[in-house]
Amino acid sequence: MNITREQVDALNAIVKVAITKEDYTEKVEKVLADYRKNASIPGFRKGAVPMSLIKKQYEKAVMADEVNKLLQDSLNNYLVEEKLDILGNPLPKMTEDFSWDAEQLTFEFELGLAPDFKVDLAAKNNVVEYKIIADEALLNEQVERIQKQYGKLIPQDVVAEGNEVKGTFTNEEKGINNTTVVTGDIFKDKKAAKALIGKKIGDVVTFKTKGLFDDDHKLMDYLRVAHDDVHGLDIEVNFTIEGIDAVEKAELNQELFDKLFGEGVVKSVEDLKAKIKEDAxxxxxQQADQKFLNDVTDFLIESTKFDLPAEFLKRWIQTVGENPLTAEQAEEEFAKSEKGLRYQLIENKVITENDLQIKFEELKDFTAGLIKSQMAQFGQLNPSDEEVDGIVARVLSNQDEIKRISDQVMSQKMISLFRDKVKAKSKEVNYQDFIKAMYGEN
Structure with a gap:
């Protein structure tokens, strides 16, 4: 057997694999001999079927199978030995005059090669690393929310100012159908708040969405409208009233503080706000870190220039699914996946050049942290090490979970690396301003 490579250009190559009869004859003969031992053909005793008959029936298929195995093994070994970094998989080139009866069988494969490029993490950029502050307005809002949540609901027959009104927003054309609770103070449009006053269960109030809230993003919460649809949304929605409650707010006392955080942890309203601020x-x-990672990703894709073996990849895309794609469909799929492929190459280079590795102990520690956090949400604040270790062992016995957690750990490592090496601007903002920045709004 002989393997040669022709370099078409920096991103494309053709590998030729020449196989002679000596390379596969012995294996084919062995398989045929096994067939003969077990063949059951009318007119012949088992194991006594003439080899000529066995060859006539099976030789071509066995030969094709053995040659294919040899091809795959030799090609894979060649790629490893030559340290070729390929994209996709080798594509066989069809030869019109190919014959299985030839003394030498020659196969050709097209290769798409990964580009050679450099990643400059310190390049000039417009990335902003946000620090989100829980401001006084947010803290006061959360304190009031807690008071209402732990307060007493008193059912009412008629909506009065300050009542909580449960109902369903609907708009058939936009497919809106969302049940929620509103209070008059959530509306920017005071006429909207007044429209609820005096209404009863079963009544329907119609609102115009344009200018309904002080921030269009609230339409996402109350109407379950997608972000792309909220800006300037100008439709009418019906709100069918299903429940009316007056809220007697809970007192901000030690009993409430102990119920929320455990005995003696919080002792005053100032402590409560400090705890809310810390948790918020x-x-x-976490949200700021994710935006930072996304923004650095976009910056690296934009600033790291390299070519891809695009035509090869489009042909490869045509072949990889269960059903072959047309050239036009492959073109569309390539356009959809190109950005992801570019970042995958960039990310792999960053990981390699900065020796970012994940040790199993790191996976265990990270998983333990996740489990403790989840248990705390259900009131288990001090689980034993044995209990946590047992859950960690069960989680990490699942390969899918290992992959998912490994991705999270690597994301944290990438964020730490980018924070150290990418020259981003730092900016403190409140949560509302961060939301606007996240969606690219002024």
Missing amino acids: EAQFA
Whole structure:
């Protein structure tokens, strides 16, 4: 057997694999001998079927199978030995005059090669690393929410100012059908708030969405409208009243504090706000980190220039699914996946050049942290090490879970690396301003 490579250009190559009869004859003969031992053909005793008959029936198929195995093994070994970084899989080139009876069988494969490029993490950029602050307005809002949540609901027959009104927003044309609870103070349009006053269960109030809230994003929460649809949304929605409650707010006393955080952890309203601030900003930090990672990703894709073996990849895309694609369909799929492929190549280079590795102990520690956090949400604040270790072992016995958690750990490593090496601007914002920045709004 002989393998040669022709370099078409920097991103494309053709590998030729020449196989002679000596390379596969012995294996074919062995398989045919096994067939003969077990063949049951009328007129012959088992194991006594003439080899000529066995060859006539099976030789071509066996030969094709053995040659294909040899091809795959030799081609894979060649790619490893030559350290060729390929994209997709080798594509066989069809030869019109190919014959299985030839003394030498020659197969050709097209290769798409990964490009050579450099990643400059320190390049000039417009990336902003946000620190989200829980401001006084948010803290006051959360304190009031807690008071209402742990307060007493008193059913009412008629809507009065300050009542909580449960109902369903609907609009058939936009497919809106969302049950929620509203209070008059959520509306920017004071006429909308007044429209609820005096209404009873079963009444329907019609609202115009344009200018209904002080922030169009609230339409996402109350109407379950997608972000792309909220800006300037100008339709009418019906709100069918299903429940009316007056809220007697819970007192901000030690009994409430102990119920929320455990005995003696919080002792005053100031402590309560500090706890809310700590918890909120921890959650905000996760969102800010994700935006930072996304923005650095976009920056690296934009600033790292390299060519791809595009025509090869489009042909390869045509072949990889259960059903072959047309050239036009493959073109569309390539356009959809190109950005992801570029970042995958960039990410792999960043990981390799900065020796970002994940150790099993890191996976265990990260998983333990996740489990403790989840248990705390259900009131288990001090689980034993044995209990946590047992759950960790069960989670990490699942390969899908290992992959999912490994991705999370690697994301954290990438964020730490980018924070250290990418020259981003730092900016403190409140949560509302962060939401606007996240969606590219001023």
